[in-house]
Amino acid sequence: MSAFDGFFSDVVGGAKDLARTSLDGFVDQAEGDSKAFILTNKTELEKWGKQLANREITRDQFEFLVMGLKDLTEMHALTEAGVAEASVQRFRDKLINLVINAAFKNFIPI
Amino acid sequence: MSSHWMAARARWLSVFCVVLLLACCAPIIADYSLDAYKNATTLKAETFALIDKSGEKYISHKAEAETLTTKVNAAYEFANGLANNSLSAQQWQIMRNPNGNLYGGFIRLWQKGPLPPAFREDLKTSIGRGYDEIICLEINKKDTQRCFSAAAPKT
Numbered sequence: 271m272s273a274f275d276g277f278f279s280d281v282v283g284g285a286k287d288l289a290r291t292s293l294d295g296f297v298d299q300a301e302g303d304s305k306a307f308i309l310t311n312k313t314e315l316e317k318w319g320k321q322l323a324n325r326e327i328t329r330d331q332f333e334f335l336v337m338g339l340k341d342l343t344e345m346h347a348l349t350e351a352g353v354a355e356a357s358v359q360r361f362r363d364k365l366i367n368l369v370i371n372a373a374f375k376n377f378i379p380i
Numbered sequence: 381m382s383s384h385w386m387a388a389r390a391r392w393l394s395v396f397c398v399v400l401l402l403a404c405c406a407p408i409i410a411d412y413s414l415d416a417y418k419n420a421t422t423l424k425a426e427t428f429a430l431i432d433k434s435g436e437k438y439i440s441h442k443a444e445a446e447t448l449t450t451k452v453n454a455a456y457e458f459a460n461g462l463a464n465n466s467l468s469a470q471q472w473q474i475m476r477n478p479n480g481n482l483y484g485g486f487i488r489l490w491q492k493g494p495l496p497p498a499f500r501e502d503l504k505t506s507i508g509r510g511y512d513e514i515i516c517l518e519i520n521k522k523d524t525q526r527c528f529s530a531a532a533p534k535t
Contacts, residue, residue, distance in 0.1 A: 356521045
């Protein structure tokens with residue numbers, strides 16, 4: 271096997287493992303948190319509806335809370351965008367380390 | 381293998397590594413900030429304490445409310461001042477927006493009159509979830525981790 275073949279094999283093999291550990295974790299996080307976000311919204315909406323019916327809160331207050339869900343949805347989207355960026359950054363940094371280590375291992379054997 | 385060939389390969393490798401490291405040095409998102417994390421967790425607790433007082437007239441707690449609003453504005457300015465941190469800064473902007481429906485909106489409503497108990501509890505849940513989003517983004521800058529559970533939403 272040539273030095274380049276060894277380098278290529280090390281990088282591709284390592285990158286697969288990196289993607290699995292770095293990016294799969296992000297997908298699980300995003301999926302789980304988004305499901306929890308939607309379910310919590312549903313629970314809150316039901317509770318506020320009952321409070322409105324029981325006159326524990328006014329119509330204006332009910333509307334304020336419902337509009338708050340719009341703000342929270344926007345904040346959640348920003349969270350997920352940030353989590354994705356952070357995951358990609360970690361993946362990129364690890365990938366570059368992998369490439370450099372593979373290059374030294376295969377092109378300048380000790 | 382000749383020493384000339386080895387030296388050429390080492391030079392090529394050095395250039396290759398420098399190019400890679402330069403590419404690596406451009407951050408996509410700001411690093412985790414302990415100060416930003418503390419801002420969000422502390423202000424969440426202080427906001428809850430203020431909501432508890434909003435059953436009374438705003439004028440009786442005006443100084444406290446203004447002090448807390450200044451702290452929330454300072455948290456926004458801190459986040460906005462960090463490089464590559466626009467997502468967190470946008471979250472603080474939503475939180476403090478006086479025309480919005482989280483912290484800024486709460487102050488706007490309270491100024492109109494005392495708030496009833498059920499609504500105060502609802503506000504704590506709603507605004508607490510907003511703070512949790514800010515906290516979640518901050519801790520995920522350090523490491524990927526789940527923040528929320530539908531069964532027991534953080535408030």
